[in-house]
Amino acid sequence: MLTEKDTTDLIVREIRSLLLDQDGESGSISLDDALGSVGLNSLMLAQLLIQLEEELGVDPFGEDLSIADMRSVGDLVSAYQRAITTAAAA
Template identity: 50%
Template sequence: MLNDAHITDIVTSAIIDLLGDLHDEHDDIPLDATFAEVGLNSLMLARLVIALETEVGVDPFTGDRSIVDVHTVRELVAVYAEVAGDEQSAALAR
C-alpha cells in the first residue's frame, strides 16, 4: 500500500534519477520547489510522468486533471497520492 511518504520518496527519487548529474542521490529535493527550480524542463517533466506511471501504476493526468495545473514537487506528490489512494480504495471495495 502506498502512503504519502512512500509516494514522496518515489517522486523525489525519480526526479534525481532523471536529472542525473544535476543532483546527487543524497540531495534533498525541496517539495515546495517549482519544476524549473529543481532543473526540470517540459520534456523532462513528460519523461518524469511516464516514469512515475510505471512506478506508481497510475496516470493521474487523465480526465479532468492536467499537468499544467501542477507547479511544485509537493503538488505532484499530492496528485499521485490522491490517485493512488483512489486506486487502492477501489481495489479494496472489489
Template identity: 50%
Template sequence: MLSNAEITEAITNAIVDLLGDLHDEDDGIDLDATFSEVGLNSLMLARLVIALETDLGVDPFTDSDRSIVDVRTVGDLAGLYAQASGTGQVAAEAAR
C-alpha cells in the same frame, strides 16, 4: 497502497535519476520548489510522469480533470499521485 512518504520518495528519487549529474543527491528535493527550480524542463517532466506511472502503477491524469499544467510544485505532484492512489483520501478520512 503506498503511503504519502513512499510516494514522495519515489517522486524525488525519479527526479534525481532524471537530473543525473545536474543534481547533488545530498541536496534533497524541496517539495515547495517548482519544476524549473528543481531543474526539470517540459521534456524531463514528461519523462518523469512516464517513469512514475511505471513505478507507482497509477496515472493521476488519466481519470481526473487535472492536467500537468495545473501542477506547479513537486509537492503538488506528490499530492496528486497520493490522491490518485487513494492514499490522499485515506489520510483525509483518518484526520476526521
C-alpha cells in the same frame, strides 16, 4: 498501499535520477520547490510522468486534473497520492 512519504520519496528519487542523467548534478529537493526550479524541462517532466506511471500503476491526469496544474514537487506528490488512494478504493 503507498504512504505519502513513500510516494514523495519515489518522486524525489526519480527527479534526482533524471537530473543526474542530464547534467550529473542533483541538489536538495523539497515539496515546495517549483518543478522548473529543480531543473526539470518539459521533456524531462514527460519522462518523469512516464516513469511514475510505470512504477505506481496510476495516471492522475485526466478530465479533472492536468499536468499544467502542477507547479511544485508537492503538487505532483498530492496528485499521485490521490490517484493511488482512489485506485486502492476501487
